[in-house]
Amino acid sequence: MTIQQNEFTKWYIETIQNADLMDYTPVRGCIAFKPDGYEIWEHIQAEMDYHFKETGHRNAYFPMLIPESFFQKEKDHIEGFSPELPWVTEAAGEQLEERLALRPTSETMIGYLYSNWIKSYRDLPLLLNQWANVFRWEKKTLPFIRTSEFLWQEGHTAHGDEEEARHETLQMLDIYKKVVENLLAIPVFDGTKTESERFAGAIDTFSIEAMMKDGKAVQAGTSHYLGTKFAEAFNIKYLNKNNQHDYVHTTSWGTSTRLIGSVIMVHGDERGLVLPPKIAPTQVVLIPVGPFKKHPEILEKLDDLYKVLKAKGIRVKLDDSDLTPGFKFNKWEQKGASLRVEFGPRDFQNNQVVIKIRDEEEKITVALDRFMDVIEEELKVMQKRLLEKARQFRDANSHVTIDSLQQLQDHITQSKANKNIPGWILAGWCGSNICEQKVKDETKFTSRNIPFNPPIKKSNCIYCGNEAKHTVWFARAY
Amino acid sequence: MTIQQNEFTKWYIETIQNADLMDYTPVRGCIAFKPDGYEIWEHIQAEMDYHFKETGHRNAYFPMLIPESFFQKEKDHIEGFSPELPWVTEAAGEQLEERLALRPTSETMIGYLYSNWIKSYRDLPLLLNQWANVFRWEKKTLPFIRTSEFLWQEGHTAHGDEEEARHETLQMLDIYKKVVENLLAIPVFDGTKTESERFAGAIDTFSIEAMMKDGKAVQAGTSHYLGTKFAEAFNIKYLNKNNQHDYVHTTSWGTSTRLIGSVIMVHGDERGLVLPPKIAPTQVVLIPVGPFKKHPEILEKLDDLYKVLKAKGIRVKLDDSDLTPGFKFNKWEQKGASLRVEFGPRDFQNNQVVIKIRDEEEKITVALDRFMDVIEEELKVMQKRLLEKARQFRDANSHVTIDSLQQLQDHITQSKANKNIPGWILAGWCGSNICEQKVKDETKFTSRNIPFNPPIKKSNCIYCGNEAKHTVWFARAY
Numbered sequence: 044m045t046i047q048q049n050e051f052t053k054w055y056i057e058t059i060q061n062a063d064l065m066d067y068t069p070v071r072g073c074i075a076f077k078p079d080g081y082e083i084w085e086h087i088q089a090e091m092d093y094h095f096k097e098t099g100h101r102n103a104y105f106p107m108l109i110p111e112s113f114f115q116k117e118k119d120h121i122e123g124f125s126p127e128l129p130w131v132t133e134a135a136g137e138q139l140e141e142r143l144a145l146r147p148t149s150e151t152m153i154g155y156l157y158s159n160w161i162k163s164y165r166d167l168p169l170l171l172n173q174w175a176n177v178f179r180w181e182k183k184t185l186p187f188i189r190t191s192e193f194l195w196q197e198g199h200t201a202h203g204d205e206e207e208a209r210h211e212t213l214q215m216l217d218i219y220k221k222v223v224e225n226l227l228a229i230p231v232f233d234g235t236k237t238e239s240e241r242f243a244g245a246i247d248t249f250s251i252e253a254m255m256k257d258g259k260a261v262q263a264g265t266s267h268y269l270g271t272k273f274a275e276a277f278n279i280k281y282l283n284k285n286n287q288h289d290y291v292h293t294t295s296w297g298t299s300t301r302l303i304g305s306v307i308m309v310h311g312d313e314r315g316l317v318l319p320p321k322i323a324p325t326q327v328v329l330i331p332v333g334p335f336k337k338h339p340e341i342l343e344k345l346d347d348l349y350k351v352l353k354a355k356g357i358r359v360k361l362d363d364s365d366l367t368p369g370f371k372f373n374k375w376e377q378k379g380a381s382l383r384v385e386f387g388p389r390d391f392q393n394n395q396v397v398i399k400i401r402d403e404e405e406k407i408t409v410a411l412d413r414f415m416d417v418i419e420e421e422l423k424v425m426q427k428r429l430l431e432k433a434r435q436f437r438d439a440n441s442h443v444t445i446d447s448l449q450q451l452q453d454h455i456t457q458s459k460a461n462k463n464i465p466g467w468i469l470a471g472w473c474g475s476n477i478c479e480q481k482v483k484d485e486t487k488f489t490s491r492n493i494p495f496n497p498p499i500k501k502s503n504c505i506y507c508g509n510e511a512k513h514t515v516w517f518a519r520a521y
Numbered sequence: 522m523t524i525q526q527n528e529f530t531k532w533y534i535e536t537i538q539n540a541d542l543m544d545y546t547p548v549r550g551c552i553a554f555k556p557d558g559y560e561i562w563e564h565i566q567a568e569m570d571y572h573f574k575e576t577g578h579r580n581a582y583f584p585m586l587i588p589e590s591f592f593q594k595e596k597d598h599i600e601g602f603s604p605e606l607p608w609v610t611e612a613a614g615e616q617l618e619e620r621l622a623l624r625p626t627s628e629t630m631i632g633y634l635y636s637n638w639i640k641s642y643r644d645l646p647l648l649l650n651q652w653a654n655v656f657r658w659e660k661k662t663l664p665f666i667r668t669s670e671f672l673w674q675e676g677h678t679a680h681g682d683e684e685e686a687r688h689e690t691l692q693m694l695d696i697y698k699k700v701v702e703n704l705l706a707i708p709v710f711d712g713t714k715t716e717s718e719r720f721a722g723a724i725d726t727f728s729i730e731a732m733m734k735d736g737k738a739v740q741a742g743t744s745h746y747l748g749t750k751f752a753e754a755f756n757i758k759y760l761n762k763n764n765q766h767d768y769v770h771t772t773s774w775g776t777s778t779r780l781i782g783s784v785i786m787v788h789g790d791e792r793g794l795v796l797p798p799k800i801a802p803t804q805v806v807l808i809p810v811g812p813f814k815k816h817p818e819i820l821e822k823l824d825d826l827y828k829v830l831k832a833k834g835i836r837v838k839l840d841d842s843d844l845t846p847g848f849k850f851n852k853w854e855q856k857g858a859s860l861r862v863e864f865g866p867r868d869f870q871n872n873q874v875v876i877k878i879r880d881e882e883e884k885i886t887v888a889l890d891r892f893m894d895v896i897e898e899e900l901k902v903m904q905k906r907l908l909e910k911a912r913q914f915r916d917a918n919s920h921v922t923i924d925s926l927q928q929l930q931d932h933i934t935q936s937k938a939n940k941n942i943p944g945w946i947l948a949g950w951c952g953s954n955i956c957e958q959k960v961k962d963e964t965k966f967t968s969r970n971i972p973f974n975p976p977i978k979k980s981n982c983i984y985c986g987n988e989a990k991h992t993v994w995f996a997r998a999y
Contacts, residue, residue: 066634070621073584075634078649081581101556102563106548106670107654108607127613129586131623134607135658143548145609156544156553165842171556176585176654180613192584364643 051257055308056186061377062316064303065186072184072191076300079324079378080187083303084194086322088174090226091196091298094218100170100198105152107175108143113151116276120150123243127179129191145178150244150269150295153199154277161291163282164203168211172198177299187304188261188521195299201279201291205270208292209247212268215296216249219264227306228319228429229253230437231263232516234492239476242295246270252491252516254437255308258464260491260518263305266296301521309433310402316379317402319429320422325380327352327359327418332368333387345386348396351415357422376401381425382418400425402432440466441516443499448506451486451517467491467518471501471511478506482517491516529735533786534664539855540794542781543664550662550669554778557802557856558665561781562672564800566652568704569674569776572696578648578676583630585653586621591629594754598628601721605657607669623656628722628747628773631677632755639679639769641760646689647679655777665782666739666999673777679757679769683748686770687725690746693774694727697742705784706797706908707731708915709741710994712970717954720773724748730969730994732915733786736942738969738996741783744774779999787911788880794857795880797907798900803858805830805837805896810846811865823864826874829893835900854879859903860896878903880910918944919994921977926984929964929995945969945996949979949989956984960995969994 059065064080076084092102108131114121124147131143146152153171161169174196181189198215202208216233223229231251241248245267253263273279274290283289310317320326329349335341345361352359360380362371368385375383385397385406394411400421409417445451445468458465472478472490482505483489497514504511537543542558554562570580586609592599602625609621624630631649639647652674659667676693680686694711701707709729719726723745731741751757752768761767788795798804807827813819823839830837838858840849846863853861861877863884868874872889878899887895923929923946936943950956950968960983961967975992982989 066637068584068630068634069588070584070586073586075584075630076582077638078579078581082579084582085580101560103556103559104554104562104672106546106551106553108548108551108670110547129609129612129621131607132610133620135605135660142611143607152546152553156546159544160555182613192586194582 052185054313055311058311058315058377059186059307062379064307064316067186070191072181074186074190076194080303082324083306083318083322084300087222087226087298087302088196090222091218092174094222095172095196095198098214098218100172100200103171103173104175105149105156105173107146109146109149109152111142111144113155114144116151116154117244117273119272120244124148124179127181129178129180146175147177147179148295148297149173149175149197149199150273151277154273154279154293157199157201157291157293158277158279161201161279161281164284167201167203167281167291168207169201170198170211171200172196185304185521187307188301193300195297198294198296200294201274202293203281203283203289203291205292208294209268212247212249212266212294212296215294216251216264216266219266219296219298220251223251223253223263223302224430226319226321227302227309228426228433229263229305229309230430230434232492232494234494234516236265236492237472237479237490237513237515239479240490242267244269244272246272250492252518253305253309254440254467254518255305255521256311256436257308258440258466258518260467260516260520261301261305261308262491262520263302264296264298267294269293269295310429312402314373315377317429318379318381320381320426323379323381324358325360325375325378326357326422327382327384328375328380329359329361329384329386330368330371330375331363331387332385333389335387338388338391341386341388341391344391348384348386348414352418355415355419357418372399382421402429440464441469441498442466443469445470446501446503446505447508448482448485451482451488451505455486465519467516469497469499469501470505470515470517471503472513472515473504473507473509474512475504475507478504481506487519488517489520491518491520530663532791533782533789536789536793536855537664537785540857542794545664548669550659552664552668554672558781560802561784561796561800562778565700565704565776565780566674568700569696570652572700573650573674573676576692576696578650578678581649581651582653583627583634583651585624587624587627587630589620589622591633592622594629594632595722595751597750598722602626602657605659607656607658624653625655625657626773626775627651627653627675627677628751629755632751632757632771635677635679635769635771636755636757639757639759642681642762645679645681645759645769646685648676648689649678650674650676663782663999665785666779671778673775676772676774678772679752680771681759681761681767681769683770686772687746690725690727690744690772690774693772694729694742694744697744697774697776698729701729701731701741701780702908704797704799705780705787706904706911707741707783707787708908708912710970710972712972712994714743714970715950715957715968715991715993717957718968720745722747722750724750728970731783731787732918732945732996733783733999734789734914735786736918736944736996738945738994738998739779739783739786740969740998741780742774742776745772747771747773788907790880792851793855795907796857796859798859798904801857801859802836803838803853803856804835804900805860805862806853806858807837807839807862807864808846808849808853809841809865810863811867813865816866816869819864819866819869822869826862826864826892830896833893833897835896850877860899880907918942919947919976920944921947923948924979924981924983925986926960926963929960929966929983933964943997945994947975947977947979948983948993948995949981950991950993951982951985951987952990953982953985956982959984965997966995967998969996969998
């Protein structure tokens, strides 16, 4: 597995192209999601949506176009997003009186509407989510990870008080953590963002952070406590039980198609895509081997197995194309099929199949009467194993003994010399923006988050050496 | 039920507002889908998506922004859509070199990509679908029915020959028909669009047409055989089995959130929304009645019933708010809850509940030990009854004996005088665009489609009296 940064990006792009997950388009930074890429998103959607609804949220849909004046109402928000906005200025042959932005996120439009929808405490909490496309005109793009248009969900809730809103913010972060770990087999650190990394307009931003195989971090989900900032900007007030008008406290939280990129960068290997079985478009591929064309019973039997697997709800393909077995093995490894079942004349005679598990080296031979049990078991075990492998990788590359800028610089230099990845470091931080900025300027390491449960507590700031207010994960990030 | 046109529109807008399905926004013609409105769409999506996948289609996602030059490649297409396009002209502080349209439909972007994706007969058929937002900057808008931004699915397939592509086109129309009838309880006529009503760029457009309660028609779904027109425009060629390059034959097909508007206009009544139980956000609402506050056992029992219904997968609400029963009855009728269960102290004593079925006049009293069976049965029966009622209404207002323009004009005048709706008429047509246009100019009736299975065959053109080539449904349309 290549780990050097420039090679890793090359590996990543080759991997997603060989796996046929996406294609570039002539529109800058906008990709097409091909079926296998989009299906990963569909599995993520289904699982997230289930948890959102279980916790009382409902889906809604808001206009994609947002009047320019809406952005002006919350000053941090416009400052944060205006450099990245595409604008509609003409429609149906006429110049518009006011420019309309393609939404980068919907706090403003939703703030405007919530101010009409929320009148009294009876209307609270208001717990909505939206599945939508959003736009951020990025200079540097990378498929799935950073694109001009991407797909996401954005939750927007309003509450009567801070306590309830903060509880919601953390509840949703926790759902993200569970889905990302259990479905995508990606271990994450949950924590609080520093001020400089906060969402534009938030009081507090919380995130889950995942380590890719090149040691860089991906922010895999964020949840924001917005206080009364948007309520004040859009005048979202409610009549409380004491018959007084109060501002609501709002939250927002989101995950996006960058999760697709993350799962590839966490599990992929030199042969291509490796996917947790729960999201793999192909969980089992059946491939005839040997001189199977002289033995029609081979394809008949494979067809039986196909039907049995299909009936069990397993995503199975039977590759009976004219290509050679070797070509097929390679193709389905590139595409990240979880289990490959090989079956030829000798296997037929011996009442067995040969199974190759995508992330294991050895093949296993399985008696046909145990076929179904083994398939189901191996899919489950693989799901767990991938999480475990990712956790081991992450922990091995999370460094907790680096306590000064010099040590960090030495660590980076040494890693490079040894062709290792620098990974993440856990360090103390005094809380000053200047120290955080200095670390970034001199090492490209940025603060990822202040973990809720750091493995250890740090006592001194990595930059100035003064007393640490926080213990922070620092890493290079996508 | 009011039926006069202006009153009907007023009724429609009041109904969707009272039912809390949507809200207007400051962006022209763009609405916000509130949870109960969006949930109807989610049920439609789930059912459609199931049938698409059952027939071998997969979902993908394509960029929303389409370069202007793409539209120029198919001349009918640009002519049809250009008057309605919104344009992005600036992004991230810079003027774009080429304007980007907000997609009104994706044939052009997909045509461009398919020309890269399709190389040989092994790549065919290519069967993709997209769930997305689209834009058509309409002058006159009506919530759900005609909005500047709407949600839809668009299928796009490529095939080796005309026969297979035409089969696909009709297969998808048939899926639309079944879903609209079985899920939305809306009977439709399937047939072929006349040339003047064809999709911009299609060889043939097929549609399903539904009658609203004001007698107007809604095109509830369309499926297009595009021939090789887009293949030629975008150079989508494949190597056939004889090693020759051929153009593919493409299809596209779509249904949209206008189905939400249709289901309301077909089933609603003077008390508000009436929804087929399969898509109703609230299938059962439980309401305590009488002096229930003195009897805590009432709410306890309702809570038990709530849990039992919930466990059965029924969408149930328990309305134990402080409002009066009368207010609640009205509210849940407006929102189209399928069944209302009333339960008070007397019912407790008698081991019974009282059930009001949304579209029936009389209440029924049901012994508690039959509660679950009756609920499940009544939901099923209501679903069927709504389709039957809609079919009766449509057939009663489908006129098949009008054979000249004069008769049609008399019919319209008479309907108006009698405060009846004019409904639809089945008439002969010679095939000339001029005759079709004349009927439209003089009566506002437009051709809806040439039904596959007309109740009778017409022999003379309604306008010129010459021999009829086709038997056509004419109606006013949304």
